[in-house]
Amino acid sequence: MNTISKQESNVKVRTLSMRDAIIEALSEEMERDPSTVLFGEDVGKFGGVFGATKGLHEKFGSRVFDTPIAETTIVAAALGMAITGNVRPIPELQFGDFVGVAFDEVFHKLGKWRWMHGGQMEIPVTLRLPVGIAGGAGPEHSQSPQALFMHGPGLQIVVPSTPYDAKGLLKTAIRENNPVLFFEHKVLYDMKGEVPEGEYLIPFGKADIKREGTDITIIATALQVHTALDAAKTLAKQGVEAEVIDPRTLAPLDMDTILQSVKKTGRVLIVHEEPKTGGSGAEIAARISEHALFDLLAPVKRIGSPDVPIAQSIYLEQFYRPSEQQILDVVSELMEF
Structure with missing residues (x-):
């Protein structure tokens, strides 16, 4: 629970941004393992459009390099490198939305090739994917497509919400011998x-x-973890104690922790920035209904984004992202059961 575990309570800590935590994880893993390479659109000298690879080209030289704006080629090249057994690639797509351009390479090849070839190869690819609404980027640069890949066997899906989680999960991802989508x-x-x-x-x-x-149990991912925590503080002032759970990985999904919480609280709200229809919350809600129906005191509720393209307008896009007030309203409704 919280940021630093009991085992780490005597370890020195720093305050870092998630960007710096990611850079630190990448740097440490590239130092540890000379087979790692990092590549993508503007990740080299420019340091990434979001600054999340800053300084790595200067430190690791040709092991950090730029690619054309060609998502299919980026992912296919990573796959080719990985199956040689000699390279551990960390490709980045500048905007996670464009993972759709490389959908075949991700959904079919990264996810399935090890199984299709009888386990003769490993696919240690960590595909980094910036996602989410941020400053009027519009409908093709603001999406959260995580749930698309929950339907893809063989893929691991990681969605950190804090600098601590981002670093620890990214280091685990890079050492994995199976493909990871890191959102x-x-x-x-x-x-x-x-x-x-x-x-x-x-x-x-x-x-x-x-x-x-x-x-009540509030299950949230990515930025919405913080919205849920803010709502929980407000709810506490009203006498309602909310438990906030961050799955951290959607595949594999830790249903044990979720079900234990549901058994304790009897009420569930799932919050994410993905579209509500077919979002990761739909799968989590279904599993709760399958395994904890008689623990529930109220229906499982979900808050997601509306099923419309994200607005280009900075003013309008804020109405697409779930808000603290939405959480408070739904919790109030659930507490009446």
Whole structure:
């Protein structure tokens, strides 16, 4: 729970932005393993359009290089490198929306080739994907397509919400011998939090209880974890104690932690920036209904984005992203059951 575990309580910590935590993770893993390479659109001297690879080209030279704006080629090249057994690639797509351009390479080849070839190859690819609404980028540069790949067997899906989680999960991802889609919300790059100085890894499939509570379980991902925590503070003043859970990985998904919380609280709200229809919350809600129906005191509720393209207008886009007030309104409704 919280940022620093009990085991790390005696370790020195720094306050880092998520951007700096990601850079630190990349740097440490590239120092540790000379087979790692980092490449993508403007990740070299420019340091990435969001600054998340700044200084790595200067440090690692030709192991950090730019590519054309060609997502299919980027992912296909990563796959080719990985199956040689000699390279551990970390490709980045400048905007996660354009993973759709390389959908065949991700959904079919990264996810399935190891199985199709009888396990003769490993596919240690960590595909970094900036996502989310951020400053009027419009409908093709602001999406959160994580749930698309929950339908893709063989793919691991990571969605960090804090600098601590981003570093620990990214280091785990890079060491993985199976493909990982690492989704980074663009607004979170500037968010700061505590990060230990020493080496640490965060295992996949282990949710984090960001706040303990007894009255309702709020399951949230990425930026919405922080919206949920803000709402939980307001709810506490009203006498409602909300438990906030961040799954951290959607595949594998830690249902044990979620179901234990549901059994305790009896009420569930799932919040994410993905579209509500077919979002990751739909799968989580279905599993809760399958395994914890008789623990529920009220229907499982979801808050997601509306099923319309994201507005280009900075003013209008704020109405697309779930808000603290929406959470408060739905919790109030659930507490009446």
